[in-house]
Amino acid sequence: MNSKLLKIGAIGTLVGVTAFTGMHYFGCGSKPIKPFTPIEDEIKKPKTPQKVGIIGSGNWGSAIAKIVGANALKNPDFFVEEVKQYVYEEEFEGRKLTEIINEDHMNKKYLPGIELPENIVADPDLISTVKDADLLIFVLPHQFVPRILGTIKGKLKKGVRAITLIKGVNFIDNKLVLISELIEKELECEVCSLMGANVANEVAQEQYCETSIGYKNVETGVLFWKLFNTENFEVRIVNDVKGPEICGALKNVVAIGAGFCDGVEEYGGNTKAAIMRVGLMEMKQFAQMYYPSVQTETFFESCGVGDLITTCFGGRNRKCAEAFVRTKKSWEEIEKDLLKGQKLQGTGTAIEVYEILKNDNVIDKFPLFKTIYKIVQGKLDPEDIVRYDQLD
Template sequence: MKTPRVAVLGAGSWGTTVAAIASRSSPTVLWARDPETAQSVGERHVNERYLPGLALPKALEATTDLHRAVESADVVVAAIPAQSLRAVLREIAPTIRPWIPVVSLSKGLERGTHKTMTEVIAEELPGHPAGALSGPNIAAEVASGMATAATLAMPDEALASQLAELFRTNRFRIYSSSDVRGVEIAGACKNVYAIAVGMADGAEAGYNTKAMVMTRAGHEMARLGVAMGGRMETFAGLAGMGDLIVTCTSSRSRNRHVGEELGRGKTVEEILGQMSQVAEGVATAPVLVELAEQLGVQVPIAREVLGVLRDGRTVRDAYRGLLRSTPGNEMDGDSW
C-alpha cells in the first residue's frame, strides 16, 4: 500500500501539532489562512504565533492555497473552529477526491443547526467517512513530546484503527472507537464545563469546590451525551473524563482561562478581545443548553455558565444558583 498523503486544515496550535506528527511518517501539508504563518512553517519550520520555540519537522509543508492542500490528499484533517468549519468544507467540496476520510479535531457544536462537526462534514461532503480525534491533548505538551493519548472515532472501527497509525507515536497513544457521537459530544461539552471550573478558580472558591464542579460536570455531560446517542463508557474515557480533567486544570486551557477571568470580574468581551485563539466553549454554551432543552435533559451547570456569558449574571450569582438546588440521588438523579 502507498503511504497516504495528509492535508491538515488549520494552523492553530493543535492543527500544527497533528500535522507535525503526521509528517514524520506521511507526506503532509498544512493549510494556513495567514501567509506569515504558512511561510514560517514552510521555510523556518516553526509556528511562532501558536507554538513559539518548538521546532517542526522539515518534511512538513505549508500553504495558503486551500485547493492545493486537499487536491491530492488521501486523508483530510480539519482543525477549523466549529463555527467556521462549514464554510471551509463548502469551499473544498469541488476539489477533494471522492470517498477519502475526514477527521475532525474541532470541539464544538454549530450554532443555529446544533450539528456536531461530523454531521456538518456529512452535509457538505456526502460520502466521505467522517470521524473525530479527541482526548486530553494540550497542544504545546504534545508538540514538545510529553506523553498522552487520544481516541480516534470513526463509524467503521477498522478504519479508525488504520487511521490511528498516521498519528500514533511512542508518546502519543491513539485508541480507536466507533462511538463518534459520544466522542464529539464529550469534546464539545468539556469546554463549557472548563469555563465553570475556571470561574471557581477566578473567584478563589477553593479546591473542594473545583472538584465538586468537575465531578458533577462529568455526570451532566454524560447524561446529555447518552440522550444524544453516545455510549456511557465514552464519557468515562479519554475523550470524556480525560479531556475534561486537563481542560479544567491546565493553565494552558483557553476555556478555563475565560472562566478564570470572568471570576475576576472581567466581561466576556474584554476577555475574548485579548485572546489570539478561539475558546470554543463560549459559542458552544448556548447550543448545549438549547439541545438539552429539546431532549428534556437537565444541565444546570451549563445553564449557569450561559447566564454569565450571555445574560449578565455574575459568577457569584451563578454559584449561588447552583448551591440553592437540592441534591438528589448522586448517580440516577437529574439535579446537579
C-alpha cells in the same frame, strides 16, 4: 508497541488480549464496542500508500503536523512521504508564513521554537492541498468549516476519508450539529474524530499524553491510529465518532463552572471536584439523549474525563471564568485581555446548549448547565454555582 497487550475498557484496565487481523478482533467479534489499542504488527497495510492533507495551521494544527509528518516518514508502506498542509497566507516578521514553514521548518507565529519535519509542505492553495489526498485532517477553528467545505466540495479524490480534530460544534436553528456531520454531509465521505486531553504546546514538546479516535469503520479507525500514534502521543480508538466530539464541546461549559469555583475565595478543591463530577454526568446525559449511539465507555477515555480534567484545571475557559469572578469585567473584555486573539468557546456553548434544552422542555434535567448559563448571563452570582440543584 510490538505485541502489546490490548487494553480494553475504561482507564486502561487490562482485561484481555486480542489480535487484529484484517477486520476481525478475536474475543470481541467483528464490531468491537469497548475502546482499545491496536496491535502494531497485525495492522493490515493499504493497497497503496495514502496521501495525507492537513487543513489548518494554527497552534494545534502545527503540533499535529509534527506528529503526522514524522509518522508518514516512518511508515512508507502506509503513507506518502510528502504531507501538504493548507496555510492561510499571512505575513510574519516581514515574510510569508508559508515561506517560513517551508524554508525554516517551523511555524514561528503559532508554534515558535518547535521544529517541523521537512516533509511538511505548507501550501496557501486549499484546492492544491486537498485534491490528491486520500486522508484529510481538519484542524481549524470551527467557524471556518462551512466556508472550507463549500470550497473543496466536488474537488476531492474518490474514496477520500477524513478526521476532525476540531473542538467545537455548530448550532443551527436551535439544533446541535457536529463537525463530523457537516463534513460527512457536504463531502459525502467517511469521517472519524480525534479528541483528548491535548494541550498543543505540550504535545509539540513531546510531553506524554493520551488521545481518542472515534470511528465508524474499524479499518479506517486503525489506519488513523497508525497515522497519529506515537510513544508520547498514545492513541486509543473507540467505536463512537459523535461521543468524543460532544465531549470536546461540553467540557468547555463545565470548565466555566470550574473557573467560577476558582474565583470564589471560599470554594476550594472539593467544591471544584463536585462541579466536575456533576458536569461529567450532565455531559453524558446530554450526549446520549440527543445521540443514543454514544458509548458510555467514551466518557472514561481521554476525550471524556481526561479532557474534562485538563480543561477544568488549565484551559482558557477556566481561566476566563475565574477572571469574570475576580475582575467583574465583561466576557468581551476578558477575552480581549487574556486570550490575545483566541476565542472563548465555553460561554457561547453554554448559551446555545441552554436554548436547545429549553426549547425541548428538558432544561430542568440539567441543573448545572442551567446554573452555569444563568451566571454567564448575569442572572445569578458566581457563588450560586454550588446551589445548582436548589435554584429554579
